[in-house]
Amino acid sequence: MIEKRGSSMIGSILLPMDSSSYTQAGLNLASDISSKTKAKLFGMSIVDEPAITETKAKPLGSAGFSDRAKESVLKEAFDAADALFQTFDKTAKERRIQSEFIRKTGNPTEEIIHEMVKHDLLVIGSKTYFKYATQREECDTFSHITKSTHRPMMIVPEDVSPNSFKEAVITTDGSILSNKSIQMFVLTGLANQYEKITVISSSSNIDQAQSNVKTVSEYLSHHNIKCIEKPIHAPDTTWEPVIGYFKEHNPSLLVMGVYGTGGVKEFFVGSFTSAILGKINSPIFTSR
Template sequence: MSYILCCVDGKNYSYSACDYAVKISNNMNLPLKFLNIVEHNHYSSKVDLSGSIVLGEREDILEELAKEEEEQSKTAIKAGKELLKELKQRALEKCNNEVIISQLHGEVIENILELENEIEALVIGIKSHAEHEIGENVKEIIRTIHKPVLLVNSEYEEPKKLLVAYNGSNESKKLLQQTSNNPLFKDVKRDIVNLNTNKIESATLLQEAKEIYTKKGYEVEIKTLEGTSEDLLINYFNENSCDILAMGAFGHSRFKEFLFGSFTSKVLSKMRKPLLLFR
């Protein structure tokens, strides 16, 4: 059974992620599954292991660590279950499809990869763990999973305009096909931009992209952004009242970087609205 998967932890815009996931579930007419993953990698804040351990203290310290980890795990499990129940109730108010909740244990990336063949789209709430950084779990998910991933980094707003960054790569073409044939966000305007110093090449690429959307009846605007700076993309997004930025993996084309090369990494750090990423 295919479904929309929404990963939640209670800290990183879980309620906003829920609302976007409901929207996608309704648009794609698929069940919605909320997943909470309990990672058992707690570190003691009470035991100081920086100095030497006196003979005979080792067993006491290990026992204390084990007890603390057990208590932290119990707390995380309970909080996760309560969050899942709350989000299910929230989703059922507007979701037209089945809503499922699940709690798993272990590494985040391993659990999600096991579900990848069942997922049509993945929704994750994110919040910077430090200035201009996002969590390693999120980076690893985007590097690895081959399904659309919506990163939710702000409060929910009804999507009215989607900005598509198109560069002609296979990833960008996949993005166009996905967002036109079985769109995660229906009935929204689409602006398509191409970052390029070659105006002729850019015009060809943009016309190619526009035709895909207009055949499906979408209202489309196209524009060349002269240059390759991520600031051009973000400024256009902000100045043209866009709600979601959709982009493929620029790393395999002119930018010659992997998905988390400097371009994508900078976009992620500077964006203050949701990002829809494709590989």
């Protein structure tokens, strides 16, 4: 017997975890989605053992100290992974969601890419700190993941608002790549979870913006999803109107894709994240 998932096709969610506040925000969001869709939530810790134990040149006579230092750092990393499990397990039990915790050792990017092909949705912070045992600053895992995965992703800011599932805003430029994210948002069933869908397209050509939102609206209608069409004339920048809408209405989610032209391509090399997620408190759904 197949369990009905409340109009969602998501069976499993992967949440890679580090020790940052971005992970806590991601855990809250992933738990919300799991509770709403009945999908199983998989937490994941990664101890970057290769980075800790790699051999480096040391002054003569310091090898013993170096080995002891590596053992100490490695223990710290595994202790941090244990703490992540405790946090994950406590939240899953409180929320009464199906869950499982995965422990990995290795390069964080490689381990996440290998694991996420087994799951339907990746939830990850917009900044990552997976090298928590060897460095305190942000690592480059997020950048590598966004360039490598073809799974749908929820990208979470640090100060994410609680996901009320009230309104999702879909942005489109009419490109094939943009439409891919919209299609996956619908096919995963996530679009059915939101009370209101607003489709925004901003362009220096208002006719083009109107055509963009009309195309998405017609696609959504084939899935019995109603939306509000919002074409915007924006002569200077395509993103200020979207940011303005979020500041005024505080939607639960931004749906966007890898646009064919313009600034959104910058997202996958990192600069777009700070430009948008630094100005809104909502997660981003995207798919390549």
